Amino acid sequence: MNRNNCHSLLKKCGSLEQLKQIHAQSLTLGLHHLQHLACKILNSYTKFDQPFQALNVFNQIPNPDIITWTSLISLYLHIDSPSKALSVFSDSIKFGLKPDSFSVVGALSGCGRNRDLGHGKAVHGMIYRHELRYDPIVGNALIDMYSRNEEVGVAQLVFNDMGSVKDVVSWTSLINGFIKCNDLDSAQELFDGMPVKNSISWTAMISGCIQHGNPIMALEIFQEMKSGSTDTPTATTIVAVLSGCSDTGALDLGRSIHGYVSKISMDLDTTMSNALMDMYSKSGCLGTAEKIFEEMKNKDVFSWTTMISAFAVHGKGSNAIKTFNKMLRSGAEPNEVTFIALLSACSHAGLVEEGRRWFDMMRGVYGFEPEITHYGCMVDLLARAGFVEEAEEMIHRIPVEPDAVVWRSLLSACLVHQHSRIAEMAAKKIIELEPCDDGVHVLLWNMYCSDNRWNDALKVRKAMKDRKVRKKPGCSWIEINGIVHEFLADDKLHSICTEIYLVLEGLAEVMKLIENSSDQVQCST
Template sequence: MARLCCSGELLALRRGGMNRSVCHHLLTQCKTIRELQRIHAQALTHGLHPNQQSISCKIFRSYAEFGRPADAGRLFDEIPHPDIISFTSLMSLHLKLDHHWKAISVFSHAIASGHRPDGFAAVGALSASGGLGDQRIGSVVHGLIFRCGLDSELVVCNALVDMYCRCGKFEPARTVFDRMLVKDEVTWGSMLYGYMKCVGVDSALSFFYQMPMKSTVSWTALITGHVQDKQPIQALELFGKMLLEGHRPNHITIVGVLSACADIGALDLGRAIHGYGSKSNATTNIIVTNALMDMYAKSGSIASAFSVFEEVQMKDAFTWTTMISSFTVQGNGRKAVELFWDMLRSGILPNSVTFVSVLSACSHAGLIQEGRELFDKMREVYHIDPRLEHYGCMVDLLGRGGLLEEAEALIDHMDVEPDIVIWRSLLSACLAHGNDRLAEIAGMEIIKREPGDDGVYVLLWNMYALSNRWKEALDMRKQMLSRKIYKKPGCSWIEVDGVVHEFLVEDKTHDARREIYVTLEIMARHLKMDPIPSPLVLTDGEHML
C-alpha cells in the first residue's frame, strides 16, 4: 500500500513540483531502490540536492540502508557539509564491508570538519579499531570519548571493552569493565571473550561462573573457545550443562559442538546433534551443513557426509571444499579430484582453501602430474598466489613420489619462508626413501624453528643409528637431555555408549582402569596361547618376528 502511495505521489509531483517537506515524506515512505532513484532524480531536478543539506543527507542514508555502497559514496561526496549522522552512516557502511581503514578515515574527516562525535560515531570508530587490531587508534578514540563525556554511555563502554579485547589488551579492557556502574549481557560477554583471547580458557571458565547473567551467546562463546583451544571433551561437557540450565543452542553453538565431535570422532553424539538441528531447522543454515559434513567425515562416516552434501540445494565454495577435503581425509584422493572437476562444471569458482584440499588429494592418491597441473592452473588461470599450505601440499606430493630433489628445488624457489610443516613433510619423505643428506637438513631446520619438538630428535636418532653414525646419534640424545625434552605420551579417545573416554600411554587415572588392565592381561594370555607364525625372512640370516 505504501509503495502504491509513494508511486502515486511521485506521479503527481511530476505535474505539480516538489518541495522540501514532500521530499522528506517520500523518503520516509520509500520501500525500494527504484523508488529511491526516482526521488533522487526529482530532488536533483528541483534543486533540492545538493542545495538542501537535510535532503541530501537523507538520500545518502537511504542508499546506505539499501546496501548500495558505490551510490552512497558518490552521493556523500556531493554533500557540501554532511552532518554527523551521515558520517556515521558512511562508517557503518564501510564496517559492513570490513573496510575498517575507510571507516577510520571517515571518522577522522568528521572530527576534522568540526563535528562533535556522538555515541554512535564513537562505537563505529571503536569497532573499526578492533577490526584492525590497532590499539593505538582505539586509545586515541578512547581519549576523545573521555573529553566529550561519552564514557558514561553503556553502549560506548561495551564497545571500549570489546575493542581492547579484540586488540589483545586485557588490562585496559578490565579497567573499563571494573569502572562501569551498569553492565548488561553484552558487557559480560565481551569481557568473557577477553579472558579467552588474552588469559586462557581456564580463567575464562572461572569468570563465566561468576557472571550474574548467562545467555546462549556467552555459553556459545565458552564452548567454541574450548574447541579452539583443543579441549573438545570439555566443550561437550559445557554443552551438556548449557542444555540442563535450559538454554536453547543457536546455529553457532551447534557448529561448535559438531566441531568438538569431529575432533574426537564422537559419531553417536554427532548424529544426536544432527537430529536436534533438523528438528530446530538449524540444518537449513549452510554453515551448519558444512560442519555436519566435516563431523561425519572425520568420524569415519563418509557416506553420511556425502548424503548431507547431496541434500544441500545451494552449494557454495565452502560446501564443495568441505566435501573434497572429506574424501581427501578418508584417503579417497581420486574421488576428491573428481568432485573438484564437478565443482568447476557447476560454475562455482575454487578459492585458495579449495586448492589446498585438491592438491592434498593428489598427494594422497599419488597423482603427481595432475597435482603439478592443478598447481599451475591455480596460479595462471585463477590468479591465486601460492601460500605456505599450497607449497606444503606440493612438497608432500613430490616427497611421497620420491622426487626429493624436485621437492628441494621447490622449497629453494618459494616466495615465502618455508615453515616447520614443510620441513617435517620433507623429513618424513627423506626417511621413507633413504635420503639421509636431505633428512639431516630438514631435521636441523625443524630444530632451529622448534627446539622443543621431541619427535624430530627421535627420528634423527633412529636415522643415525641405522646408518651406524653413533656419534651423531649420541649428540641427539645429549641435546634432548640438556634441553629437558622428553617424548610426550600418546593420547587417544574412544566413544562408548555416547560417553567419550580419553587415555594416555600407561594411563592409571581412568575410573575403570582395573577392569581395563585385567581385560588386556586376559587378551595377552590368549595371544600367547595362539600358535606362533613362521618368522618373516628379510635377508639371509635376518628375521623379523
Template sequence: MSAYFPHPPPPILSFTEMSTSISELRQAHAHILKTALFHHPFAASRLIATAATTTNSLSYAHSIFTRIPNPNSYIYNTMIRAYANSPTPEFALVLYHQMLNDHVVVPDNYTFTFVVKACASLRGLEEGKQVHCHLIKVGIGSDVFVTNTLIHMYANCGYFKIARGLLDRMPERDVISWNAILSAYVEMGLVDLARGLFDEMLERNVESWNFMISGYVSVGSVQEARSVFDEMPMKNVVSWNAMITGYAHANCFGDVLTLFEKMQNANIKPDNFTLVNVLSACGRVGALSQGKWVHAYVDKNEIDVDGFLATALVDMYSKCGCIEKALEVFHNTSRKDISTWNSIIAGLSIHGIGEHALQIFSEMLVDGFEPNEVTFVSVLSACSRAGLLKEGRKMFDLMVSVHGIQPTIEHYGCMVDLLGRFGLLKEAEELMRTMPIKEAPVVWETLLGACRNHGNVEMAERIARKLLELDPQDSSAYVQLSNVHASMGRWNDVMEARKKMRAQGIRKEPGCSMIEVDGIVHEFLAGEGMHS
C-alpha cells in the first residue's frame, strides 16, 4: 500500500475494507469523496472491491466505477474480477470490450485471467477463443496463471484435447495446471477420465484428492470415494466434509456418524457444513445423544446458531422426539431464514400439534417471510395430522390465490390424506383429477388407505386396479386391498389377493426400525430372527 501512498495510508481505507454493510460502505464512500481520495486509483479500487465482495452489492460497485472519469487497468481489473466471480460473469466480458474501446488502458495478465474465467463460467467457447487470440497477440500467451485459466475454460467447454495440448506445451506446469482439467472432468461427471488423469499426475495437492472424492460422490460411487479418502496422505476439513456428504446423500447415516467420530479423533475441527450434515444424520436415525453432543459442541465453541445450523438443530430435535427443545432452539435463534421457519412447522406437524404449527405460520407472515412450496407442505401436513379440515382447505386456497404457488404432488397428497381422514373420499378423488400429474402412485395409495379405513370396497378395488396398471409389481396395492377385504370380513377375497401376489412373485417389503444404544445406531428388519 505504501507504493500508492507516500505516507501511511489514510485510516479511511482500513474502515472501507472492514465495512460489512452498505450503510458502512456509504459512510466510507462519502468520506473518500469529501477528502478527494476518490481520484486516487487505489482508494477507488478498494471501494469497488469491498462493495463487490464484502457487501455483495455489484450494482453499487458498478455505480462507483461509472463515476470514475479515467479508470486505469487496476480499477478495470477490480471490476472485471468482481463480475467474473459473480452469478453474472457476462458483464465481465462487457467491461473487457469497454476497456479495449478505451484505447488508453491496456489489458494485462490479470485482465486476461479474469476474462477467461468469465468465459469458463459461461462455457462461452467462441468468446474464449477470441480472448485467447488476443492474449497471444499481446504476448501474454505463456503466462502460467493465464494458461491455467485457459486450460480450465477449454476443459469446462468440453474441449479436453485442446486443454490437454495447452497443458503438454507448458514449459513449467504446476499442480494447478493439472487440477484445471481434473476439476472440469469432475464437474461434467466424467469420473473415469478424472481417475485416469489423477493417476497420471506426478504431483497432487489436497485439492486434487478432494476433486476425486467429490467426483465419485456426485455419481453415487461412495465406496470408491471412501477408497480415495482413505489413501489421502493429508486431509483437510473439506476432505472430511466431502466424504460425510457422500454418505449422507447415499442415506448411509450410520457411516456419517462413524466418520464424524473419526474426524474428532483426528483433531480436525468441524465447520458449520460438517455440523449440519451430522445433525441431519442424527435426525434421520434418531441418534439423540449424538445430536445433543453436537449442540453442546456448538455452545462450547460459541458458534452462532442461525441459518442452516439453526434449521438442522430444530430438525434434529423434532425428529428425535424433543419438540420442546426444538422450539427452544427456534425461539432463541435471532436470525431465522425461511428454512428455519419451515423446519419448526414441519416438526410441530410430525408431533401432531397442528394448532401451534398454524400459529407459527401466522407469526412467520407477520415477520415478513414469504412462504414457499415447502412451507405449505408442512402446513397442510399439520392440518391433516391434527384433523383440521376447515383450516386445511383454507391453507390450500391461500397457497394458490394469495401466494401464487401451484400445488405439487406433495400438496395434493396432504389434502387427499386430510379429506380421507374425514371420509370425504369422493371429494378427494375429484381433487386428484385436477392434479397436473395423473400418474402419481403415492397419492392413489393415500386414497386407497382412506378407503380401507372407511370400508369403501368398491372404490378400493378401482384404485387398486389403477395402481397395478401403473406398476404391476407394486406390493402395497395388493396389501392395501387385502386389508380392505379383511376389515369387511371378506376372507375369500383376502386369500385371492394374496394368491395373485404369489403368482406374480411379488413380496411385501419388510418394515425396519432403528434404535440408538450407547451411541451406536442399530437397524432391525421386521421378521428378523436375531441381530448381531
C-alpha cells in the first residue's frame, strides 16, 4: 500500500475496524509521518468518536502544521471539551505557527461554548493582525461567539463590517444572537430584511418565537414559509412548529402538518413522533397520542416520558404508572424528567400513597436526588389531597430556597381547603420572590375580603399601587379554518372586534332571558 492507496482507502472507510487496519498498515509502511495522511487518519478517528486514538496519531507527528493542530482543536470540540480546544489553539501559537481561518474558527467556537469573552476578544485581535477578518467563515464565527457571550451589539458591528461577504449563515447567526439576548423584535426585523433565506434561517426564527412565548408568530412564519418560499421544511422545522401547535392548541394545523409529513414521505423519526404525541395530547386527542406511541419502533426516554406526561395531564394516573412500569420492563432508564411526569400524574389523579412511594424510590432505588421540581410535585400532590400541613412541612425539607412555583402550589390548595393562615404565609412568600406578580396580589386581596379583613385588603391594594402592579389581561386562543386567533380581555384590536362584541351582547341578552324565565318558573311553583 502506498500513499495514494491509503488516501483512497480512507475515503471509502466505513467502519472503525477498517480504519484501524489502514492505520496499522500506514505504521508498518512508515507513512504515518506524512502530515496530510496523518491528519486524515486523525479526523477519521474523530468521526468514529475515538478521541484517544486520534490524540495518539497527533502525538506521533514530529512537527505538526497548523492544519494538524486545527484537527486536534476540532477533536476537542467534537467531544465537547471547549477548554481543551482553546488550550490546543494557544499551544499552536506558542509553537510559532500562524493561525489560519479554520484554526481561529475552532478557537472562537470554543470561546462561544465556554462563555469565554476574554479569550474571544484576544482571538478577535489575532484576526485583525493576520488580516483574516473579511473571511466569511471567520466573520460568522465571531458573530456566533459574541452572541453566545450576550454581546449582540458587538456581533452586529462585526456583521456590518463584513460588507458584501455576508452570506445566509451570517444573517442567521445574528438572528440567533438577538434571540439569545431576548430581542425578538430585532430578530424579526433582521429576518424580514434577509435577501436570501434557507430552511435553517426559517427554523431559527420559528424556534425563537416558540422560546419567547410567541407561538402564534411562529405559526404565521411557518405558513409564510410553506406558501412563499422554495425552502422545504426540515424535520427540525416541523418539530419546532409542532411545539407551537402544542402551546396554542392548534389541532387542525397540527393535523395538517402530520398529513404533510406523510405526504412528502418524511422519515417519522423518534424526535418527530415525540413532538406529534405531545401536540395531540395537549390538544385533547389522548387516543391519537397513544396510538403514535404504540406504533413507535424506537422509543427513547423522551417517548416514555411524553406518554406518561400525557396521561398525567388527562388525569389518568393509573395509566401513567402502568406506562412507567412498562418502561422499566423494556429496559429503558428513567431520568429526572420522567419522575416529574410520574409525580405529576399522581398529583392530578389524587394518588397520594403511590406518589409518596415513587418519591422515596426515586432516591433510594434509582439514585436520583430530588430537585426542587420534584419537591414541587409532592407539595402539589399533598396540598391538592388536603394534606396542607404535610405539604408545608415538605417545603421546609427542600434543601434549597423554595421558588415561587412551589409556594403557588401550596397557596392554590389552601384557598380550596380554606387554610387561611398557611395561604397568607404562602402568598407573602410569593410576593417576596416576585413582587410584581399580579395574580397573587389579587388572590390575597380576595382572601382578605372573604374574611372581612378590609384593612389588610386595602394594604394589598396600596402595595399594588406603590409597586405599579397591574392585573395582566386574560388571554385565550382559538383556531378557525387553520388560523389561530388570540383574544385578550377588553381587547379592541382584533380585526372583527365590532362583530365579536355584538355577538357577546346578544349572548348576554339571551342568558338574561333564560335567567328571568327560570325565576318566573320558580315563583309560580
